[in-house]
Amino acid sequence: MKRSIIKHIVLYACILVCILYCKNPPVEETMQPYAGYPLLDNQDSIKQMLASRCLDSINFNNGEIIADIGAGNGYLEGMLSLFFDSLTFYIQDIDTSICNQLAVNKVVDFYKNLKKKPFSNKFIAINGTDSTSNLPDNICDKILMLYTYQYIRKPKAFILDIKKKLKNDGLFYVVNPQYGDYDDLDFQRKEYGWNASPLEKEISDIISCGFELIKISRKYGSFDDPYIMVFKIKD
Numbered sequence: 300m301k302r303s304i305i306k307h308i309v310l311y312a313c314i315l316v317c318i319l320y321c322k323n324p325p326v327e328e329t330m331q332p333y334a335g336y337p338l339l340d341n342q343d344s345i346k347q348m349l350a351s352r353c354l355d356s357i358n359f360n361n362g363e364i365i366a367d368i369g370a371g372n373g374y375l376e377g378m379l380s381l382f383f384d385s386l387t388f389y390i391q392d393i394d395t396s397i398c399n400q401l402a403v404n405k406v407v408d409f410y411k412n413l414k415k416k417p418f419s420n421k422f423i424a425i426n427g428t429d430s431t432s433n434l435p436d437n438i439c440d441k442i443l444m445l446y447t448y449q450y451i452r453k454p455k456a457f458i459l460d461i462k463k464k465l466k467n468d469g470l471f472y473v474v475n476p477q478y479g480d481y482d483d484l485d486f487q488r489k490e491y492g493w494n495a496s497p498l499e500k501e502i503s504d505i506i507s508c509g510f511e512l513i514k515i516s517r518k519y520g521s522f523d524d525p526y527i528m529v530f531k532i533k534d
């Protein structure tokens with residue numbers, strides 16, 4: 300009698316686990332930000348979001364051409380356009396389902412409505428591969444790479460490509476948190492082919508592609524706050 304009750308309990312527990320597993324399969328690692336691409340309409344939240352990517356520490360001058368590599372749908376450029384004018388943004392990403400002109404236009408419309416003024420900034424969606432950005436050559440005053448370096452599968456080829464897209468006096472900004480002990484970097488490399496490089500390796504790889512590190516800083520608040528690194532092409 301007792302044994303059959305235990306058998307039933309075990310059976311029901313197994314069924315329950317199966318149901319829960321099918322409803323909520325384990326979340327696959329993704330290259331996309333955990334918080335997605337929020338459209339924010341509150342000034343404080345917008346400033347906080349920009350600061351989380353160190354974009355509060357970069358000045359953008361009228362007329363500049365800026366490329367953001369791994370930009371998603373350009374949500375950060377939409378926010379920046381509340382504060383900076385007369386810029387051309389290349390919204391660049393490998394993922395065409397997230398980065399395409401339609402998705403970028405939706406973001407731009409949202410922030411135009413928020414600003415209640417037309418934008419003088421231009422927004423161009425562009426898709427690349429693991430080793431090429433597909434940006435036009437020798438055109439960018441600034442190239443941003445925010446929380447993206449670790450996902451590039453062929454980092455050296457990609458960085459050599461980026462170098463061709465910068466003007467000679469252009470700047471390359473890489474913003475990334477450092478990995479923690481809990482990150483399984485070998486798994487990320489084997490399973491997804493990401494480079495998953497710690498900061499030191501990022502820096503040495505970028506330098507080996509002909510860049511010079513001219514600034515590195517960190518606004519330290521919590522353990523996962525990012526570093527901002529600024530590179531220029533080595534003379």
Ligand SMILES: C[S@@+](CC[C@H](N)C(=O)[O-])C[C@H]1O[C@@H](n2cnc3c(N)ncnc32)[C@H](O)[C@@H]1O
Pocket residue numbers: 330331332352368369370371391392393394397427428429430444445446447450451452457
């Ligand atoms: C964590 S998200 C960062 C999105 C955004 N930059 C941010 O800071 O919220 C990483 C992005 O990098 C993109 N990505 C990965 N490999 C790439 C590559 N080789 N070229 C361009 N984008 C890439 C992914 O598609 C994804 O949109």
